[in-house]
Amino acid sequence: MNLYRHLTDIPRNMNHVLTTGIFDGVHRGHRYIIRQLLDVSRQCGGIPSVVTFDPHPQHVLIRNGTPPLKLLTTVEEKADILSSLGVENLFVLPFDEQFSRLSGDDYVRDILIGKIGFKCILIGYDHTFGRDRQGGVHTLEKFSEQENYKVLQLEPQKDEDTIISSSLIRSQLESGHIEDANQLLERAYSIRGTVVPGDKRGRLLGFPTANIEPESRLKALPGRGVYAASVAIDDQCYQGMANIGIRPTFGGKIETLEIHIFSFSEEIYDKNVEIRFHTKLRDEKRFDGMEALIAQLHEDQKQAIDYFSKYQNQVNTGDVKCL
Numbered sequence: 001m002n003l004y005r006h007l008t009d010i011p012r013n014m015n016h017v018l019t020t021g022i023f024d025g026v027h028r029g030h031r032y033i034i035r036q037l038l039d040v041s042r043q044c045g046g047i048p049s050v051v052t053f054d055p056h057p058q059h060v061l062i063r064n065g066t067p068p069l070k071l072l073t074t075v076e077e078k079a080d081i082l083s084s085l086g087v088e089n090l091f092v093l094p095f096d097e098q099f100s101r102l103s104g105d106d107y108v109r110d111i112l113i114g115k116i117g118f119k120c121i122l123i124g125y126d127h128t129f130g131r132d133r134q135g136g137v138h139t140l141e142k143f144s145e146q147e148n149y150k151v152l153q154l155e156p157q158k159d160e161d162t163i164i165s166s167s168l169i170r171s172q173l174e175s176g177h178i179e180d181a182n183q184l185l186e187r188a189y190s191i192r193g194t195v196v197p198g199d200k201r202g203r204l205l206g207f208p209t210a211n212i213e214p215e216s217r218l219k220a221l222p223g224r225g226v227y228a229a230s231v232a233i234d235d236q237c238y239q240g241m242a243n244i245g246i247r248p249t250f251g252g253k254i255e256t257l258e259i260h261i262f263s264f265s266e267e268i269y270d271k272n273v274e275i276r277f278h279t280k281l282r283d284e285k286r287f288d289g290m291e292a293l294i295a296q297l298h299e300d301q302k303q304a305i306d307y308f309s310k311y312q313n314q315v316n317t318g319d320v321k322c323l
Contacts, residue, residue, distance in 0.1 A: 001083035005054070005092045007115050016089065016118040017046035021127050022056060022166070025072030026081040027185050029124075029157040029164040034085050036154060037122055046119055049089035050082055051112070057095050059218070070220035072166055072173075072185075077192065091116060104128075104135015105142075113147055120150040159184060176223040176280040188230070188276035191219055191257065195268045201250065202260065205290070207297050209243070209258035210268060212275060221257065222277055224284040228304040231259055232274040238264055241304040242275055245284035249293050260297075262305070279307055 004010045019037050023030050034050075041048040058069045073081070079090050093099070093111070102111070107130045112118065121140055129135040140151045156163045164184050172181040173189060182188050191214050198211035210231075214221075221244055229242035240261040246252040259275055281303050287293040 001079065001087055002089045003079055003092065004089065005094070007093065007111070010091055010116055012115060012117040013047065014117045014119055015046050016049045016116060017041040017044065017120045017122070018049050018051055018112065018116065018118040019122040019124075020051035020112070020129070021124055023050065023052055023073075023078060023082070024056070024166040025169055025185055026078060026085075027072075027164055027166065027169055028159075028183075031085065031186060032157045033122060033124060033154055034082070034087065036152070038086050040120055040122065040152065044120060047088050048086065049091065049116075049118075050087050051091045051093060051116065052078065053095040054092050055095055056218075057100065060095055060097060060100055068218060070170060071216065071218050072169060072189070072220055074192070074216050074219065077190075081187075101131050104130030104139040106130070107135060108139055108143055113143065118149055120152065122152045122154060124154055125156045170220055173220055173222045176225055176283070178222060178227060178277050178280050182278070188278055189222065190274050190276045191221070192272065192274045193257070195271045195273060197269060198256075198258065201247075202258070205294055205297060207260045207294075207301075209260045210273070212257045212259065212273065214257065215272075221255070222280070224255070226281045226284070226300050228278045228281060228307045229259055230276045230278065231261060232276070233268060233271055238262065239304070239308050240264075241281065241300055242277065243284075248284065248286040249290075260301075262301070278311075281307075 017037060017040050019033055021030070037048045040046065054075050056069060056071060062068060075092055082090055112121070123137050123140065127136065130139070137151060137153045144151050158164060162168065169181045169184050172184070178189065191212070193212040193214040195210045196213045198209065202209035224245040227242045227244070230237055230239050238261045240259050242257065242259040244255065244257050246255050257275070281300050287296065
């Protein structure tokens, strides 16, 4: 897939078949749009292409005192997923204060038509753009006859009666409902980061952990607790259990992400890894002493191994480590 991060680098081409949006998480609803994009591209001999933005518009338009929105995917993660789905071009438009003041008409005429070019554009049911979100499907249709392109508006995708959205998935992650979030993402929620030195307390407990510094401070962390998780290291995948929390038994105050990898003893400091969360085992809690904590860690490990064993039996695949 071709990735373009500057308007001046984009090769204008009237054969693009576009869709535009944030696509945070690239969840099931987004994947439906991408499938339609690929189908339309095949039918008309077009180039399936996605237009998105960085940083997230809410990070630019944030009000004082409002916590920044946590992201389900970084730009790099989004690009990897869209590429795996068959998208050929990803146009990442820099979003700043000046860009935010573009009207919907200006965005369509000057950016989508003037800089990128396209023969057809697909738009989600609720997608808006331009200053004060005034632009939408009506704006695209206004220019369509003159510029000779087609506009297709897609219906929302639902999970039972609930519309699938990035905000719904963020809520599920925060509450620890990992399997529900993964179902809507159609993949295991993951966090990329670097292995950094910790206090080595896990070794004293008999459960050494790799401490992970997420590659983005804006990445959404699941709610505090212990999770059955897998980790990708140098294109190899391993099973384990991850902990997110402040380690209250030891009087911690800073939230950390760490993972104990089963049957693993290599030194991996400074390695780039990806943690994939599969199910929550329990909430974070404070224990009355080391013995109680160690006993619980053994129970956590047993539950995680049981989970992975059941999953292997269900999927019947040789690539069970990566899930």
